[in-house]
Amino acid sequence: MDFMTQQSYSAPGFVNGEVSFWMRSTGRPTPRPALPGDVSADVAIVGAGLTGLWTAYYLKKARPELEIVIIGREFAGFGASGRNGGWMSAEPAGQFRRYAKSGGVEAARALQREMFGAVRESIEVARAEGFSEDLVHDGLVHAATNAAQLARARAHIAEMRQQGWGEGDVFELSPAELGERVRIEGAQGGYWTPHCARVHPAKYTRGLAATVEGLGVTIYEGTTAISVEPHRVHTDRGVVGAKFVVEALEGYTLSLQGKARKLLPMNSSMVITERLSDAQLDAVGWHGAELVGDVAHSFTYMHRTQDGRIAIGGRGVPYNFRSSFDREGRTADSAVLQLKKRLGELFPALSDVRLEQSWSGVLGVPRDWCASVNFDRSSGVLTAGGYVGHGLSGTNLAARTMRDLILGEDTALARLPWIGRRARNWEIEPVRWIGATALYAVYGYADKREYALDAPRTHWTARMANLVSGR
Ligand SMILES: Cc1cc2nc3c(=O)[nH]c(=O)nc-3n(C[C@H](O)[C@H](O)[C@H](O)COP(=O)(O)OP(=O)(O)OC[C@H]3O[C@@H](n4cnc5c(N)ncnc54)[C@H](O)[C@@H]3O)c2cc1C
Known part of the structure; x- marks a missing residue:
């Protein structure tokens, strides 16, 4: 068993669930x-x-x-x-x-x-219409932290070029150019696109x-x-x-x-830090409002808030047996600890930062x-x-x-070609749970192997998983 499943995260004032940090910061609506x-x-x-x-x-x-x-x-x-x-x-x-x-x-x-x-x-x-508070249009950065991720980032740019999109839509960032936007540990490069805005x-x-x-x-x-x-x-x-x-x-x-x-109701979990000090923000070098993600199979997405926190999300426990989930967004301890660990890997200066809240939600996967x-x-x-x-x-x-x-x-x-698409139903349980759980276990394994090998190609286990899952 993973050591993280035996621990739980606690810190003074830490809130687990309650829909989301965003909702708590605005208050529950009437x-x-x-x-x-x-x-x-x-x-x-x-x-x-x-x-x-x-x-x-x-x-x-x-x-x-x-x-x-x-x-x-x-x-x-x-x-x-x-x-x-x-x-x-x-x-x-x-x-x-x-x-x-x-x-x-x-x-x-x-x-x-x-x-x-x-x-x-x-x-x-x-x-x-007057509801753009905290909305900033600063684009999106994807950071590659091993050779396989960099190869996927470049493949994405090449595919976009092939579709006819130019430098104004997506362009490669060298490690130095990436570092001017955000300082991610071990970054080997990445890409930037202007087609993204940050919203609350x-x-x-x-x-x-x-x-x-x-x-x-x-x-x-x-x-x-x-x-x-x-x-x-x-x-x-x-x-x-x-x-x-x-x-x-x-x-x-x-x-x-x-x-x-x-x-399929896929879980996505998030944690958010306390407000970062100026020294911590300087250490991560993230002063703009770009959104930031990695290029891993177990994808991580991040958001620097208007008031200087970092929210980080990913698929902690991607799917629960029989599509169950906690409506109020309570998050498994293992997911909180995974996200905290990932935050520390990407930003070592934030390894000991206090988390203020965790929450989860479901997104629909056909x-x-x-x-x-x-x-x-x-x-x-x-x-x-x-x-x-x-x-x-x-x-x-x-x-x-x-x-x-x-x-x-x-x-x-x-x-548009998404009109009239009718995907078949998901498999019955327990096949659905076994499939979804195995898929993300393989992605986790492939991510680890890609760091270990640091070779410029997607690990074969992830390629197989994509093929079998139809992703
Ligand atoms: C943690 C997390 C992070 C995400 N991050 C991003 C991101 O950064 N960028 C992005 O593009 N997408 C992101 N997504 C996905 C994105 O939020 C969703 O694709 C989008 O919000 C879907 O909107 P919706 O209106 O279709 O569904 P929802 O917002 O889920 O709305 C469905 C509503 O239906 C209501 N409801 C449920 N059952 C019933 C019922 N039986 N009768 C009546 N009402 C019912 C619920 O109260 C709910 O409010 C994320 C999702 C999650 C969970």
Whole structure:
């Protein structure tokens, strides 16, 4: 057994769970009323995260006369949208070649172009509507700390060039150039892209929810959807009849009847440090608002907050048997210790820094690891999700796409290759748990071997795991 599973993390004032640091720093929102009974609307949206909120926003902007209701089990932003790493980045979920296979190379390029555009659009709307507090557009750095990671970073740049994206979209950083942005122990280089902004997830989601309400959309909270049928949603508080129903539950999709195996609820865990001193910030050399990640298989993402802390996240315990997870985000001790260790590896000056909070959330992973937007015109049901951890801007693009589909407009968005993708269901238990657990165990092993070998190629075990998992 790993020694870390036998220990627990404790420090004065350390909080484990409570949804997220972002939510705790803004305070729990005042609850909105629950669904009062049976109602009808033009559009019923299930899930008050970014997918649901953005969809309501764009529909209402385009057609102010539409009656739109949103149903949320807890409060708006309770799910991944209020807990994430705050990377508003432009990577579509899944591989380019998969979208190219189903929709053609040009369509796959269009999806990437629209993801670049979704970052800009999300920022512009947040600024125009007044919910851009703490939002800074400073780009994204990926740092490679061994030869295999550097080889993957270079392969990514080469693939982007092949797709037609230039130096203005992504460029390689030498170790010295990387060090000017952030000083990561053992960095051998990396790459930078301007297509990313840092957001405070709770402020952002809460601001969007208030904006949407201001436009005349009704958000019912404390209301659990039980099933979605053609033109109606059954909840624990009544039935919502609607011409169109949008399923926007992502990692929580399994809570709907008949959807238990559609999207795997993958855990992602985060910890955040206390406020760093000037000396500590100087030691890590991270003074800007770029987001920072590594190029490991067990990927680590980091965020330097407005008030000088570092939040670091990754897949501590990626998946629990039978898709269970703690709703309030309590995090396994082993995950907290793993993230603390990783923070110390990347920034030795922070090895003994005090952590203030840990939390976890779930993101939706489809069996083919590609995001999708689906529309069944006869039942009026739309679904969007499967962003695999790239939903901050993906939700915005999915929402504008659903607006066009609902309004029947033949736009470029209505032809993107993620429309109509239907991945098969995940395997039944215990195969699902064994597969997901083994996958991340192999990735962990491959990361260790890549550090040990320091050879410029991906370890064969990770290549095999990618092949078998379809990732
Ligand atoms: C820890 C973590 C870090 C992440 N980091 C990033 C990142 O840095 N960048 C990025 O792009 N993406 C990131 N993601 C992913 C991103 O947050 C999601 O892709 C995105 O927020 C999905 O939004 P959503 O609205 O589809 O789902 P959610 O935000 O999960 O919203 C779904 C909502 O549905 C509600 N609900 C659940 N069940 C029911 C029901 N039965 N009836 C009614 N309502 C229900 C929940 O209350 C929830 O609020 C991260 C995710 C996690 C968990």
